[in-house]
Amino acid sequence: xxxxxxxxxxxxxxxxxxxxxxxxxxxxxxxxxxxxxxxxxxxxxxxxxxxxxxxxxxxxxxxxxxxxxxxxxxxxxxxxxxxxxxxxxxxxxxxxxxxxxxxxxxxxxxxxx
Amino acid sequence: xxxxxxxxxxxxxxxxxxxxxxxxxxxxxxxxxxxxxxxxxxxxxxxxxxxxxxxxxxxxxxxxxxxxxxxxxxxxxxxxxxxxxxxxxxxxxxxxxxxxxxxxxxxxxxxxxxxxx
Numbered sequence: 001x002x003x004x005x006x007x008x009x010x011x012x013x014x015x016x017x018x019x020x021x022x023x024x025x026x027x028x029x030x031x032x033x034x035x036x037x038x039x040x041x042x043x044x045x046x047x048x049x050x051x052x053x054x055x056x057x058x059x060x061x062x063x064x065x066x067x068x069x070x071x072x073x074x075x076x077x078x079x080x081x082x083x084x085x086x087x088x089x090x091x092x093x094x095x096x097x098x099x100x101x102x103x104x105x106x107x108x109x110x111x112x113x
Numbered sequence: 114x115x116x117x118x119x120x121x122x123x124x125x126x127x128x129x130x131x132x133x134x135x136x137x138x139x140x141x142x143x144x145x146x147x148x149x150x151x152x153x154x155x156x157x158x159x160x161x162x163x164x165x166x167x168x169x170x171x172x173x174x175x176x177x178x179x180x181x182x183x184x185x186x187x188x189x190x191x192x193x194x195x196x197x198x199x200x201x202x203x204x205x206x207x208x209x210x211x212x213x214x215x216x217x218x219x220x221x222x223x224x225x226x227x228x229x230x
Contacts, residue, residue, distance in 0.1 A: 033218060042119075042204060042222035058217065088156060092218070098146040098208045099165050102218050104158035 002027050006091050006105035013085075013112050021076045021108045023091035032074035033092040033102065036060060043090060049074055050096060078110065085112045115139065117205050117221035125227050126195050133180070134190040134224050136205030144210030147188040149179065152202040152223070161203075164188055192226075200228045 004025040013019045025032065031050050035043040045058030049068040063082025068074055074093075078085045088109050094102040118137045126132040138147065149161040164172045164179045172179040180189040192199055205221045 035220070040225075043220040045217055045219065048217050056217070090156075090158065092158070094218070098144065098210050099163065101148055101160040101163060103160075107156045109156075 004091060004093050004103050004105045006089075006108050008108060009106060011108055011110045013110070015112055016080045018080060019078050019085075019110065021078070021089055021091075021110070023074045023076065023105060024072055025074075025093040025103070026072060027093055027103060028071070029093035029103070030071070030096050031094045031102075032068070033094075034058075034064075034066065034074070034076045035090045035092065037088040037090060037107075039088075046076065046089075085110060115221075116219045117207055119205055119221035119224050121224045122222075123225040123227070125229055127229050128197060129194055131191060131193045132195050132199075132226065134192070134203050134205075134226065136188045136190065136221060138186050138188060138205075138207050140186075140207065140209055142209040146208045147179070147181070148206040148208070148218070149177070149188075149190045150204045150206060150220075151199075152204065154201070158204075162190065195228050197228050197230060200226060202226075 007022045033048040034046040037043050044060050046064050047066040049055035055066050055068050065077045088107050090107045091105040092102040145166045147164045151159040162172050162174045162177045162179050164181045171181050176193045178191045202223045202225050204223045208218045
């Protein structure tokens with residue numbers, strides 16, 4: 001089945017540690033996105049990528065890093081520089097045409113203690 | 114300035130009634146797409162409906178329709194005959210055309226819809 005997979009579903013980390021969230025898609029989509037969602041809030045764009053080995057900062061990129069070494073994969077690293085990393089993280093992918101919807105993963109809930 | 118504005122943080126609607134969720138947007142790009150997503154408590158994002166800036170007719174998908182008023186820059190979602198399963202967060206989103214590398218998808222803050230039996 002085609003889709004987008006995020007892992008793990010729940011993640012706990014100690015303060016000051018870097019952590020990497022996985023996102024893989026087999027939809028052959030060129031564009032991939034990372035969003036952060038805080039409780040009761042909307043989705044804020046962290047990073048996005050339209051092509052392998054290239055990515056752009058979104059609205060809240062500080063304290064995060066990404067890579068796009070393969071078309072299928074777009075991992076997100078939450079670094080120790082991120083002041084308040086506890087949140088729900090959603091990965092999405094889409095084609096490059098504006099009239100197609102983005103497909104989302106199931107999300108990763110990160111809790112930093 | 115906000116690209117997507119949803120002014121209703123929460124709404125309560127009686128089952129079987131119709132409901133309209135408001136969305137206004139801001140763009141100077143003549144080519145753009147507008148999307149509505151539903152997010153149940155499980156957290157998954159479910160695509161509902163799409164409207165293109167050049168579409169002449171309002172989009173419809175089953176019980177969902179989009180009231181697109183281009184001059185007012187509004188794209189309200191209408192759910193007819195609401196059901197208990199419609200209780201969820203609803204997000205409006207926009208994707209602008211522009212140059213390559215600018216097709217990011219921007220979301221509003223969402224509306225929490227609760228259907229009352």
